[in-house]
Amino acid sequence: MTGNEGQPRPPHHPHDKGYRQLLADKRVFLELLKTFVREKWVEAIDADDLILVNKSYVLQDFSEKEADIVYRLKTWDKNVIFYVLLELQSTVDYLIPFRLLLYMVEILREIYNNTPQYERESKHFRLPPIIPAVLYNGVGSWTAALSFREMLDSYQDFSGHLLDFRYLLFDINRYKEEELMRAANLIAGVFLLDQKMRPEELVGRLQKLAGILKRLTPDEFRHITSWLRNVVKPRMPEGFREKVDRILDASNPWEVERMIYNLELTLEEMQRQALLKGKMEGKLEGKLEGELEGELKGKREVARNLLLLNVDIDTIIKATGLDPEEINALKKQLEQ
Template identity: 45%
Template sequence: MPEDRVHHEHDVGYKYIFSHKETFLELLRSFVKKDWVDLIKSEDLILIDKSYILEDFSEEESDIVYKVNIKGQEVIFYILLEFQSSVDYRMPMRLLFYIVEIWREILKNTSRDDRRRKNFKLPAVVLMVLYNGKNRWTAYRNFRDVLSGSELFGEDIIDFRYILFDIYRYDEKQLESMANMVSTVFLLDKEISKEDLMKRLRLTAYVLKKITPEQFDILKIWLKSIMKPRLDDKSKVKVEEILEKSSQGEVDSMVSNLGKTIDNIIREGRKEGERVGLLQGLEKLLGIKFSDTSYMSRIERIEDENTLNSVFEDAVKSNSIEEFKEKLKQRKLN
């Protein structure tokens, strides 16, 4: 699957997950160790149905915006979903554009009289970046660090700092011990083999039983988005069917059936790998021994594993290409 399409599916998947208020709040409570987190209630969060992504970056990122009232003060949470394979060092500048865009819209929708009042204030904007690239995030976190000469002017220049969720840097044991929806998503999202994916899914099965029914439905949809790029068309249909039919009370059965499907894929992959290796070895043998590989196109059509092994053995034992062709004829492969 093309890399940009995989990134798009991740954007859509994460946007769906964190557009669920309880799950967004779980993200804050699990990974942001700030006193203000305890002041937020899920019922006070309002999801803003608008994106502030600029056209220049529309193919690279997605965003989620929440509004909340904390102690009578309006606050905006702006979450940028960053799923490029490399770190973008322009991040502080990009975030500045989004802050300004948010405030500009608020001013546009505020009456002229209200804007001119001494006590009028713009809402605080808390910036967050969710990043799942394998490369360590090395872009500046503070805006002042991208300004030339910032060290000369101290507090006299504009500055802000964004919160970073660097998924690949979270310790697996830490994620396992958290045992919630968000930690499970982060644990399963890392680029790992099919075998490891199933190990982690089995390990987190008990989490799937205890999350809310709404979170369970969201997680099933997200699981489709991360599993499908790893599967062939036939397996995609099977996995989708398993996930769609499974209820939260059937988690063990769901995980077991997914495991069987993945195990079958792995076995088929190994068989195909062995077959390819055998055919390559046979072609090399015929070329070196007889300088004649003209029968390979017919041999490649052999589907039975035992027959293919027997043909390889025939090639080893034959003293001439004529003798080998005669053996193929006896096997009705000529």
């Protein structure tokens, strides 16, 4: 395992940055689990039992990759310590089961190395469970294998002898709007805003979420405005990003309608400018096409006159810049 200090990292996708900031808040991370994972162990988790592991797990064979979010947890009923490893994906990665396995091994190796020798050699020594998960916000379907054994050749022939695990998948675009609205919380609201949409649909989505946003705490609301900064703002032209910043800086949960209205005005202005720019570019393009067509028409007229004077084709090519095929076609027309 290698730390990420001093090593160059490729720039993160805007969504990665947004989700990293969002899910570094343990209450939001717990909300993610309790909203979308229907398993008993989730019910037993309390926010006070969550500890964000402030360390990057970078793999030697995938030096451009690093584990995104790792939490250390314990359940209140059994006091079992375990880990949740969450990977953020905006594209399908068919190696994800293998990558998750390597991250899990690195976490277990670190725990083993940090455990006193007399403890780890005891017959009572146990390694903690690690729950792997993937959060995917790509537009297309997630088509990677959902379990590790599916990456093994002829796994059906060896049944219970193989290492295997199945990761949790949070596939944002597969959740229905009704389900997200019914959850009525911060993480469901973010998922709804992150689902595929045209820029002009943003205001409509925010209007649907207005009632939920009003009920958020100031800290939760700041998560929403940070999300809009990290994900929505980069999609806008440079001149409008400052306006969006000013709107979001002045926003709060009890004035959600004002924030939505101001964003709506900004988006309408952006669309008007884009439309005007498109019309101007269309007129300019039409003018240039007309000029080029006129210039070409003039060259053809010159070529016809030279052909009538029996000037040789090479000289006509040099005089007009027309290609030989076009001049020969003109010559055939004159001979008819």
